[in-house]
Amino acid sequence: MNLLSLIPPVLALILSPLLLGVINRVKARFAGRRGPPLLQVYYDLAKLLRKGAVYSRTTTWVFRAGPVVGLAAVLTALCLMPLGGVPALWKFPGDFILLTGLLGLMRFAMVGAALDTGSSFEGMGASREVWISALAEPALLVALATLARQAQELSLTRICAALSEQHWLHTGPVLALVVVALGLVLLAENARIPVDDPNTHLELTMIHEVMVLDHGGPDFAFILYGAALKLWLFAALVTGMVIPAGSLSPWPNLVAGLGGVFLVAIGVGVVESVMARLRLLIVPQLLVGAGALAATAFLLGLK
Numbered sequence: 001m002n003l004l005s006l007i008p009p010v011l012a013l014i015l016s017p018l019l020l021g022v023i024n025r026v027k028a029r030f031a032g033r034r035g036p037p038l039l040q041v042y043y044d045l046a047k048l049l050r051k052g053a054v055y056s057r058t059t060t061w062v063f064r065a066g067p068v069v070g071l072a073a074v075l076t077a078l079c080l081m082p083l084g085g086v087p088a089l090w091k092f093p094g095d096f097i098l099l100t101g102l103l104g105l106m107r108f109a110m111v112g113a114a115l116d117t118g119s120s121f122e123g124m125g126a127s128r129e130v131w132i133s134a135l136a137e138p139a140l141l142v143a144l145a146t147l148a149r150q151a152q153e154l155s156l157t158r159i160c161a162a163l164s165e166q167h168w169l170h171t172g173p174v175l176a177l178v179v180v181a182l183g184l185v186l187l188a189e190n191a192r193i194p195v196d197d198p199n200t201h202l203e204l205t206m207i208h209e210v211m212v213l214d215h216g217g218p219d220f221a222f223i224l225y226g227a228a229l230k231l232w233l234f235a236a237l238v239t240g241m242v243i244p245a246g247s248l249s250p251w252p253n254l255v256a257g258l259g260g261v262f263l264v265a266i267g268v269g270v271v272e273s274v275m276a277r278l279r280l281l282i283v284p285q286l287l288v289g290a291g292a293l294a295a296t297a298f299l300l301g302l303k
Helices: 003-030 040-050 062-077 095-116 121-151 156-162 163-190 218-242 249-275 284-300
Strands: none
Touching: 003 040, 003 062, 003 218, 040 218, 062 095, 062 156, 062 218, 095 156, 095 218, 095 249, 121 156, 121 163, 121 284, 156 218, 163 218, 163 249, 218 249, 249 284
């Protein structure tokens, strides 16, 4: 095993909560506020881990297993994601299919935990989460298949390494469509505006947040940390497309990839600052549009 491959998951484990802090600070700047500290999520995680968990007598082991399984799934997915030209810890042909499967497992665990509470509100959020994922996952798979087609590779590490400036010069429109599609999927999968509002407190409009209302203490810390890792994963995927690895040594490429991840976080903060949340009836149209963009890119790439 290449020791250099340990760097991407280690950076994700350490720096992923900082992405949420960057997003919150960008939104605060747009609103003319000072905003919370950049390290606020770290303080929240430390506080939650020191607390105890309270479980309803109506819940079963499914409720307790949800945060643990979700966090384990996204941690495993991070081992498949390269960063800045540095290969992933695990790489093999077709690993991007396993990546989408692990993200689906994470969602399944959280939906199962929400349904196990017997709460009508959490059941409503779980149904909306599954409804959105049914539209977002095809767009993600088609976008990854398009990248595999363009790079003539089946591994995420080799795909990101094969994409170069020449690909952007010759098939720029195809890659641009994939970037837009992945950007929309990133917002949907991470419960960000305009699909979902992570700061809302209205049960009738909540999607992700309503599913975790009964979680507390370490369980909620696992959920919050898993959400940060998931955001890092999608940001690294977009960065691997937009910033080609090139022929530089691994360290400059790694710095460029790390900077690209935080630029994606800044972009998410800008989007959330200049847009309002869409009505639930409009969200499917947005995700179907993302799938259409990915499918168009795939068809254009066949020529």
